[in-house]
Structure formats: C-alpha cells, structure tokens
Amino acid sequence: MRQAGLPLLVKKVFDRSVAGVALIVTAPVMVTTAVVVAASIGRPVLFRQRRGGLHGRGFEIAKFRTMRDARAANGALLPDADRLTAVGKFLRSTSLDELPQLWNVVRGELSLVGPRPLLIQYVPRYSQEQARRHDVLPGITGWAQVHGRNEIDWEARFRLDVWYVEHWSLLLDLKILALTVLTLVRREGINRRDHATMYEFMGSDPLA
Numbered sequence: 001m002r003q004a005g006l007p008l009l010v011k012k013v014f015d016r017s018v019a020g021v022a023l024i025v026t027a028p029v030m031v032t033t034a035v036v037v038a039a040s041i042g043r044p045v046l047f048r049q050r051r052g053g054l055h056g057r058g059f060e061i062a063k064f065r066t067m068r069d070a071r072a073a074n075g076a077l078l079p080d081a082d083r084l085t086a087v088g089k090f091l092r093s094t095s096l097d098e099l100p101q102l103w104n105v106v107r108g109e110l111s112l113v114g115p116r117p118l119l120i121q122y123v124p125r126y127s128q129e130q131a132r133r134h135d136v137l138p139g140i141t142g143w144a145q146v147h148g149r150n151e152i153d154w155e156a157r158f159r160l161d162v163w164y165v166e167h168w169s170l171l172l173d174l175k176i177l178a179l180t181v182l183t184l185v186r187r188e189g190i191n192r193r194d195h196a197t198m199y200e201f202m203g204s205d206p207l208a
Contacts, residue, residue: 019105051117114139115161125203133161146179
C-alpha cells in the first residue's frame with residue numbers, strides 16, 4: 001500500500017503522539033544516560049550526524065555517544081572496536097542511545113517505523129531499486145531491524161527495506177513495533193560478528 005491519504009495521516013498522528021509521550025516518560029532515563037555518558041566518555045554527550053531522509057533529503061539525527069574520540073599518532077580516528085566503550089556497548093544493546101531520535105519523530109523527520117536513515121553520503125551509491133527505501137520516511141526501527149538488524153549484509157537489508165515500502169500498512173507498523181520490543185529484550189543482531197559496528201556501504205556491484 002502506498003503511504004498516502006488517511007492511512008498516512010493516521011501514521012503521522014500516531015508517530016508524533018507516541019513520540020511526544022515517550023519523550024516525557026523517558027526524560028529521567030535520558031538525563032541519567034547523559035550524566036553517565038559525560039562521566040565515562042566525555043562531552044558532548046550527543047553524537048550528531050547527517051542522514052538521508054524522505055526522497056534522499058538530508059537531516060540531522062542525534063544519538064547518545066557510545067565511542068571515545070580516540071585517535072592514532074597521525075590524527076586518524078582509531079577503529080570503532082577500539083573506541084567503543086563498555087557503557088557504549090550497553091547503550092547500543094538496549095538501544096538507549098537512540099532515544100534522542102524521538103525528537104526527530106516529533107519534528108516529522110523520522111517515523112517510529114521505516115527504513116533506518118543511513119549516512120547522507122550513501123544516497124548516490126544506491127541502485128535505482130535500493131533508492132526506493134527513500135520513498136517513505138525513515139524510521140527508528142524497521143522491517144530490516146527485526147530481521148537481523150546489523151547481522152545481515154547491506155544487500156539483504158535493502159531488500160527488506162524495499163519490501164517494507166511495497167507492503168506497508170498500519171498493521172505492519174504495529175507488528176514491527178511489537179517485534180522490536182522482542183528483539184530488544186533478546187538483544188539480537190546488535191553487531192556483526194566481524195565488526196564492532198556496521199561496515200561502510202560502498203555501493204552495489206552492477207554486475208552482481
């Protein structure tokens with residue numbers, strides 16, 4: 001189902017209502033998390049980054065920092081595995097680092113459910129089919145996140161994103177939200193076995 005008309009309006013109202021309530025309810029958790037991050041990792045407590053949104057337009061998300069700004073002698077950042085802290089691993093495994101993105105939902109830049117927004121520099125690297133993931137608002141969680149999260153490769157993730165775009169419904173969103181809670185409880189798919197974080201997407205092989 002194409003996201004349009006009354007179903008889309010219901011989705012937007014639901015998103016902003018839930019996100020607004022969640023911001024109020026989780027405020028004590030976010031304040032506590034900010035204090036812990038400041039004490040263990042340092043300031044600023046938020047990590048800001050440009051991501052690709054609806055129709056590939058860029059917007060800024062904020063997450064609680066999970067890595068130190070540690071650099072090698074030549075000034076280059078150390079690998080993610082060397083910068084990710086114990087506190088950061090906990091925040092990632094519980095998705096507490098994602099809480100500031102509720103503000104993006106209230107602003108209408110994110111949905112609760114949709115393809116995860118990726119780095120803005122990835123936008124020109126997508127194939128025409130993969131770029132369809134930008135036909136809808138990106139989300140805090142999505143169909144790919146409940147089917148492997150960071151354990152699946154880019155090609156599989158994009159196929160799941162496009163499947164969501166083609167099969168979207170309000171009931172599917174509710175199903176994904178329920179599965180997200182289950183995934184968080186089980187702490188599944190947080191990292192790939194061979195990477196501390198998801199490796200960079202360099203584009204698809206046109207001959208594959």
